[in-house]
Amino acid sequence: MLVIENIEAVERRLWTAADQLRANSDFASNEYFMPVMGLIFLRHAYSRYLAVKPEIEASLPSRGGVRPALTKQDFTSRGAIFLRKEAQFDHLVNLPDGADRAVAIIAAMEAVEEDYPTLKGVLPKTEYQSLENDVLGNVLRIFNDPALQEARGDVFGRIYEYFLTQFADQSAHDGGEFFTPPSIVQMIVNAIEPDHGSVLDPACGSGGMFVQSAHFIERMQQDPTKVATFYGQEKNATTIRLAKMNLAVHGLEGRIEPGITYYTDAHELVGKADFVMANPPFNVDEVDAEKVRKDPRLPFGLPGVNKGKKVSNGNYLWISYFYSYLSDAGRAGFVMSSQASSAGGEEAKVRQKLIETGHVDAMVAIRGNFFYTRTVPCELWMFDKAKAPEHADKVLMLDARQVFRKVTRKVFDFSPEQSQNLTAIFWLYRGQEERFRELVSGFLSRCVVDAIAGLLKEPAFTAALVDVLDALADDTELEAASAVFTSDWEAFTETVTSHVGGGDMSVPDIAALHSRHDALEPMAEQSRDLIRQIDQLYKLAEKAHRDAGGKRGKASPVKALEEARVEAVDQLKLVRYFHRQAHWLLSRFPDARLVAVPGLVKLVDRAELAANDWSLTPGRYVGVAPEEEDEDFDFEGVMRDIHIELAGLNEEAAALAVQIQGNFARWGL
Structure with missing residues (x-):
């Protein structure tokens, strides 16, 4: 992959x-x-x-x-x-x-x-x-x-964006338009679940929303070409060609038409779309207000108009369009500038009217650096015209700015598990407790499965370690560390074995999940400790091999040990990783019920929205999460590494001093 x-x-x-x-x-x-x-x-x-x-x-x-x-x-x-x-x-x-x-x-x-x-x-x-x-x-x-x-995945769309940027082709890449990262599209798809009917994207770009919707339908064991119809609109002819190519490469077809969405409605789907998904250009100004003033897609009226009779910011035009396209039971999910959720003036009046419909379902705040070519933060808006009655005057506020994976220095995203955890909050919001429990159960099962797979990595590492020891003169420090590792690995093996077995295949109740989580915690901690030991053994072996005059060729026993170390560590990391995913959910929602979690989520009623100028900014409501200690920081391990590195530097310094002294002697100084 x-x-x-x-x-x-x-x-x-x-x-x-x-x-x-x-x-x-x-x-x-x-x-x-x-x-x-x-x-x-x-x-x-x-x-x-x-x-x-x-x-x-x-x-x-x-x-x-x-x-x-x-x-x-x-x-x-x-x-x-x-x-x-x-x-x-x-x-x-x-x-x-x-x-x-x-x-x-x-x-x-x-x-x-x-x-x-x-x-x-x-x-x-x-x-x-x-x-x-x-x-x-x-x-x-x-x-x-x-x-x-x-x-x-959507490699075509990603490379498409890269080439758009490199070509600086402004006719196909205006300042406000950019490729939507797959993890953000996935979040929208998971939240609104576009599994049937008409799926509209009036700013479709390269068609990534359609591709991810099709993948969702496939996961539901259905054929997207039979249960959904994709409608797109895009102003640029080159981009339309790219969107059609992107759909075709995934075995899909879509009705993608040219047109500037501010002024044209190519598919005439007002009130008819089952799902609307989009990442429109942000903060576009100078839209001709006279051309759009009587547009039936603006049920809440125009946002701010300047003296030149231009709409000064097009964000609320898009928001109104997306709402107007929905059928009586339709859902929408779209990306929007973080400025829009608390904008004032006429935009605030439009937002108030929108909230008063009861159809604003959820808001999700996303931190900056998620976009491939932009550092701006954004928010995901969700509409649902068929909300549960108990949620009619409420909005789910989800602040996901502290949930991210740092992929490169400049690019962040959601890991698949982070995306699942955020989606699980929507499940709880909709009363789908069993889906939540099934996800937690799956994480805990993966914890055991990966631990079993970790056991299979030990023989290769131990054999490579023995080869290093055999190639060295007696190294008491390495031998002592190796003996401790062997003992600890045996204990880990016993722990893993105790958790292997069949059992009831039904989804456990929440009490059983807590019990299983607690029972697996020692195993997860053991895996972390073993990773530290494996890394320390490798560093000690590398130092001893270097001190003995060994070289780092392909046939070097240290090279074989390094390869075995990487495989063992990568596998063992998964044990604690999946246990922590289960812990993330259970610690925040211990009863498998939606509750307010400081810094993460809160269900906000209309009275509180009105008291806050009808703001839809999640951070304004969820508060600040308590600072969490970095459990993965290994102080002892860091000190061991420093000690090993310092010892090596001291030895190199001593050898260099002897060499310099010898040079002085040869030069008669």
Whole structure:
């Protein structure tokens, strides 16, 4: 799987290919964008094709050892695209040097269009005729990056955004528009659960909302092409082509129309959409107020209009549009600037009217650095026109700014488990206690499963450690640490074994979950201690090996120990990780009921909203969480590391002093 930690390096390699096109063609910067994205489309489509092909072949009946030919429908039902031989990326990469690659790429695009008529005129073709044959060969090889061969998720959308940024193509990337990170889209999907009917995104960009909605439907064991219809609107023709390509590569189709949403309603879905999802451009100014004044999509009237008869900020236009599109039982989830939830003036009046409908369901605050190309914080708004009666005058306020995973120095996201935990709050809000208990039970089960898997990593580490000890003269410190480790590992094994077994497969009640959580806590702590010991043993072994004059080659016993250490530590980390996920939920919601948690969540009634100027900013209501101690900080371990490093530096300093003294003697000084 292509993980986000690696994708930046992949993007830089792909950009190298784009640079080759730019340097070896007459294209302007905004012209070679589509040829590049066309090849990314074929690469990503081929990855998905390969991922599902074995599963499809295994499901086909066999007569006399012969299976029927693969069809488009086989792949569509599994969220992939069917590719004829001439459209498969390895065919293009392996063309002989004398072959006309432009002709072959055009033939590949035409083959896809024949099977998917909705892509007629969408895929780039003629653009490749302007490129040198050897340049195309180099680009194809670069795009055959091994990481892309295993890519999953909305990689196309992510790379699309990267290329938009690099190209600085303002016609397709206005200042307020940017790619929605998958973890934010996933949060919206999990909250509103778009599992049927019409799904509308009036600012659809590359179509990521539709892709994630389809994945949600697939997890419900349904075919998204049969139970949902995707409607999109986008102002830029290039972006529309990209959205259609993105949908197609996932085996989907959508009705995506051109148009500026402020002034046009391409699908005429006012009052008809089952779900609305969007990440509109933030804080757009200068929308012509006279053009939109009588728009039926503005049931609460216009927000602020300046002296030039322009809407000074378009945020509440979008908010009103999203509300107006919903059917009587519709739900909406969208991203919005954090400024909007407490904006004053005419915007506050619109917000008050919106709240008074009783259809504002939830607000989620997201910290900055979640967006790939922007550092701005944001909020997720949720509407529900079919809210439970007991929630009619309430809004769920969820402040998720302290929930994040730091992926790179500049990019944060939600881990899958963090996303599940936040989603569980919505379950409790909706009275779905069993889903909450099932999630906690799953975390605790993973804790045991990963502990069992951890036991299987010990023999390799111990064997590598013995090899290091055998290669050294007596090292009492390392031997002593090794003996302690062996004893502690035996204790861990006994603990893990005590938790292995069958039992009732039903979801435990909340009391049973607390008991299981408490029973597994010693095992989770043991795993943490063992990680510290493994790391210390490796450092001691590395130092002893270095002191004995050993080198760090591939055949070095220390190298083998390092590899075994990484595998053991990575596995053991999961034991405590999943126990802590269960603890996060149980400590905040001990009775599997929604309660106010300082700094995280509160159910706010209309009277409190009115007393706070109708603000919808979660942080204004949930308060501040008590500061938590970093349980993972290992003071003793840090001191041990410093001691080992200091001892090594002292030895190096002594050796260097002897060498300097010898040099002085040779120079007669």
